[in-house]
Amino acid sequence: MKRFANLDGVENNKTFKDMRKWQKERKSKVKDLSVNIEQAPLxxxxxLNENRSQTSYTWIGHSTFLIQLNGVNIITDPVWAKRMGFQKRLTEPGIAxxxxxxxxxxxxxxxxYDHLDFPTLKKLKGTPHYFVPAGLKSLFIKKGYQKVSELNWWETTDYNGITLHFVPAQxxxxxxxxxxxxSHxxxxxxxxxxxxxxFVxxxxxxxxxxxxxxxxxxxxxxxxxGAYEPEWFMAVSHISPEDSVKAFLELKANTFVPMHYGAYRLADDTGPEALERLYRTWEKEQLPKDQLKILLLGETVM
Incomplete structure (x- = not known):
């Protein structure tokens, strides 16, 4: 059975002992979980239902966006689940x-599971084409999905005037x-x-x-x-707000839209803490304010 790996042979090799150390640390931390990411008032x-011409993106929560591009309605990592493991979802999805x-x-x-939730997929309107990492197609076929394409890193495909590229992550x-x-x-x-x-x-x-x-x-x-704390445990797999800005600068991108924070408590950091560190780093780097688009839940940029 093929096993996939990261660039440069980087491995997530945390042990059960490391997990116990983290759980012990977590008990000693006091976090304010009463302040959450807010819903957009409008x-x-x-x-969104009528739009087939303008580019738009709407943050649903966590890593889920509705992206409208070239007349195509796209969903990234659709997860509307009310729980993740033992943890209740902290915020309602931005759009039902x-x-x-x-x-x-x-x-x-x-x-x-916080990126691939089959109960959510069942509820999506339409008959979407699913694009998945290499190694995942067989699971989708087993679950009854037929319109599935899987890609390896650096592979490319086309869909209705959009060229889609699958690129590495760590x-x-x-x-x-x-x-x-x-699977990859x-x-x-x-x-x-x-x-x-x-979409990183x-x-x-x-x-x-x-x-x-x-x-x-x-x-x-x-x-x-988000999901970066404690960094000695998480850094290999989850980027910190500071390093996300460093990555943005390396990418030479125009607009930064943050995600993967505030919906599920996957680590010790909170959504507001992640945003605070992001703002602080943005100011420290003296980056233009209009290049940072922090969205409320359900907010649309069109």
Whole structure:
């Protein structure tokens, strides 16, 4: 059975002993979980359902976005689950799944449950084409999905005027006891004649950002900033807010849209803490304020 690996042989090799150390640390930390990411006061549901010409993106929560590009309705890592393991979802999704337009394309970054939730997929409107990392197609076929394409790193395909590229990330994956890294992980780049959007997926900071920058001119990057604490445990697989800004600068992108924070408590950091560190780093680097698009849940940029 093929096992996938990261660039430069980087491994997530944390042990059960490390996990126990983290759990012990966690008990000693006091975190304010009463402050959460807010919902947008105005949801543009009617416009989103009617839009087939303008580029737009809407943050649903965690790593889930509705992206409208070239007349195509795209969902990234669709997860509307109310729980993740033993933890309740901290915030409601920005848009109810029933209020979405019909979906044409779904991209999956990797097989972890907070990025691939089959009960959510069943509820999506339309008959979307699923684009998944190498090694995941067989699971989709087994679950009854027929319109599935799987890609390896640096592979490319076309869909209705969008060129779709699967690019590296530094992570790992597992859904059962026996399937560790039997499917890949990565990010997705959506390229049209007018613009290029990059959905990073789930990643630690790595040299791949420089390689991606050599191949693409990125307009908007959807970048993870959460689930980084404690960093001695998480850094290999989850990028910190500081390193996410470093990656953004290496990518030479125009717009930074943060994600992967505030919905599920996957690590010790909170959503507001992640944002605070992001703001602080942005100011320290003296970057233009209009290049940072921090969205409320359900907020649309159109």
């Amino acid at each position: 949801k543009r549901i009617k416009e 799944i029933a209020d979405l337009p019909e979906i044409d394309m779904v991209v999956i970054s990797h097989g972890h 992570h790992w994956t597992r859904r059962t006891l026996n399937d560790m890294n039997t 992980w990565g990010g997705w780049i959506f390229q049209t004649k007018q613009e290029t959007l990059y 997926g789930d990643t630690g900071y790595f040299n791949g950002f420089k390689q991606i920058a050599e191949r693409f001119e990125i307009d908007t990057v959807f970048m993870p900033i």
